[in-house]
Amino acid sequence: MNRRLEMAALLAESSWHGLRAAGLAGGIAVATIATALFMLGAFALVVVNMEGLLDDFGRELQITAYLEEGLTEAEAEALAQGVGTVEGVEAVAYVSKAEALERFREMAGGAALLDGLEGNPLPASLSISLRPERRTPEGLVILQASLDGLPGIEELAHGQEWVEGYARLAALLRVAGYALGVVLSLAALLIVANTIRLGLFARSDEVEIFELVGASRLFVRTPFLVEGFIQGALGGAIAALLLALAFGLLVPELRYGLSFFLGNAAPRFFDFGELVRLVGGGAGLGLGGAGLALLGSRG
Amino acid sequence: MALKPKLEAPAPLPPDVKRPEAPVRMYGVSKSYMPGSWALRNVSLEIGRGEFVFLTGASGAGKTTLLKLLFAAEQPTEGQILVLGRNIARLKGRAVPALRRQVGVVFQDFKLLNRRSVEENVGVSLDVLGSPRRRTRSRVFNMLRQVGLHERRAAPPRALSGGEQQRVAIARALVGEPEVLLADEPTGNLDPELSVEIIELMLAAADRGTAVIVATHDHSLLERYGKRVLRLEGGNLIDTRAGGLGAP
Numbered sequence: 001m002n003r004r005l006e007m008a009a010l011l012a013e014s015s016w017h018g019l020r021a022a023g024l025a026g027g028i029a030v031a032t033i034a035t036a037l038f039m040l041g042a043f044a045l046v047v048v049n050m051e052g053l054l055d056d057f058g059r060e061l062q063i064t065a066y067l068e069e070g071l072t073e074a075e076a077e078a079l080a081q082g083v084g085t086v087e088g089v090e091a092v093a094y095v096s097k098a099e100a101l102e103r104f105r106e107m108a109g110g111a112a113l114l115d116g117l118e119g120n121p122l123p124a125s126l127s128i129s130l131r132p133e134r135r136t137p138e139g140l141v142i143l144q145a146s147l148d149g150l151p152g153i154e155e156l157a158h159g160q161e162w163v164e165g166y167a168r169l170a171a172l173l174r175v176a177g178y179a180l181g182v183v184l185s186l187a188a189l190l191i192v193a194n195t196i197r198l199g200l201f202a203r204s205d206e207v208e209i210f211e212l213v214g215a216s217r218l219f220v221r222t223p224f225l226v227e228g229f230i231q232g233a234l235g236g237a238i239a240a241l242l243l244a245l246a247f248g249l250l251v252p253e254l255r256y257g258l259s260f261f262l263g264n265a266a267p268r269f270f271d272f273g274e275l276v277r278l279v280g281g282g283a284g285l286g287l288g289g290a291g292l293a294l295l296g297s298r299g
Numbered sequence: 300m301a302l303k304p305k306l307e308a309p310a311p312l313p314p315d316v317k318r319p320e321a322p323v324r325m326y327g328v329s330k331s332y333m334p335g336s337w338a339l340r341n342v343s344l345e346i347g348r349g350e351f352v353f354l355t356g357a358s359g360a361g362k363t364t365l366l367k368l369l370f371a372a373e374q375p376t377e378g379q380i381l382v383l384g385r386n387i388a389r390l391k392g393r394a395v396p397a398l399r400r401q402v403g404v405v406f407q408d409f410k411l412l413n414r415r416s417v418e419e420n421v422g423v424s425l426d427v428l429g430s431p432r433r434r435t436r437s438r439v440f441n442m443l444r445q446v447g448l449h450e451r452r453a454a455p456p457r458a459l460s461g462g463e464q465q466r467v468a469i470a471r472a473l474v475g476e477p478e479v480l481l482a483d484e485p486t487g488n489l490d491p492e493l494s495v496e497i498i499e500l501m502l503a504a505a506d507r508g509t510a511v512i513v514a515t516h517d518h519s520l521l522e523r524y525g526k527r528v529l530r531l532e533g534g535n536l537i538d539t540r541a542g543g544l545g546a547p
Contacts, residue, residue, distance in 0.1 A: 017415065020414075210423070211399075212372075214427050
């Protein structure tokens, strides 16, 4: 076997000894990482679901282009096709004068109110939905400038204030998510570093002996780093399991309360990629904690 | 017809053109742990390749300090120490492991890994050298046979007597065939017969070229072997080339 493989096998063996020796301190490190990641994961689940809801709201965001009187159906259809090619437009739906009246009739709650009208005063229009990246106040202004002045369009209307509110809420939620994520990760990192450091003290005799027989820093430190990585991954996996369990048990019980926040949207759990990131995050936390614990140590 | 000039045989090199440097050299070394108090005072010595030396003196005379200086566990306050050509006073932290891989040390308190087997404890000296696993196993087995512990190789150190633990520590120090061997009271926990066997092991290492320094209180050993004795008194060194110092 080549020398590097021999050394890798030795370090793996040494790490295995370390994990076995860590005992209770190792269990505490795993539990700490699991708890921190459970809190982070629970918050991430809330953010993911609320962002999904905001995306749903965003999909309903539209610009309405009222068309000039006297435009034929064919001209309106051609205009709709033209608008569909404008950058930032996701879809265009043509609403004829008759459809507009019908919708208004439905909204007004019946025909009685409109019976006195002579003819149809409502204009035909185009309902223009935006691409996700344009669902911002700035994106809306740019798109509006592109559409403004197109022949056949008399007036543009949109929910500028609503869009601003939507964007502010989404940004706030993201910033709060990142801030809380950073604070929780930092707290978890320090707790993990401290726990691993306790393990290091408990095995300081081993470290000393390795140093006395001429072990390199790599030889002494690698097992602790591997140990932190494995403990972190284990903690991440336990957190994922607990979150799945809590999600499965609590969501049906809280469905009524959650509908206030999520409307009709069904709450969703993490997908496979997100779960991998959670476990990987745990492993990273363990590795970082071990690195931090070793930074100030003599070994 | 021109003859090729006859090649002359090269002249023999004068003997001892370059004397091999002694693996252990100390020049005017002093060590103080607190101002005004000296653990070692102006110690100078040279220990050659294959030389076997006893280091003796009362408790607190500075034996352990002198040994610690030689494997860079301590830095001298004054003077120069050269071990295998490396200047201990200038040795950078990263260079210390490389030195220690060539210096076997037997500690008074054994310093064994209690969670590992006897075999693993001895093998750790070869592990840090990156020795292939199969070679490590065979060398460890042979070494354990020499110290009479091959049948207990799977046992953890705590299952062994004090004397057996001492032998494990000696096996660990010798298995890497170090160029310098330092032993701090290696026979302190052994009965006289076993003490002799252990000293014989170290003498065999010296015969193979290892410079051996054995710190001991046991005057019967000094007299029995008649080797060079370094005696420390209050941090000062008295160097006696042959044994037979008599009781301090």
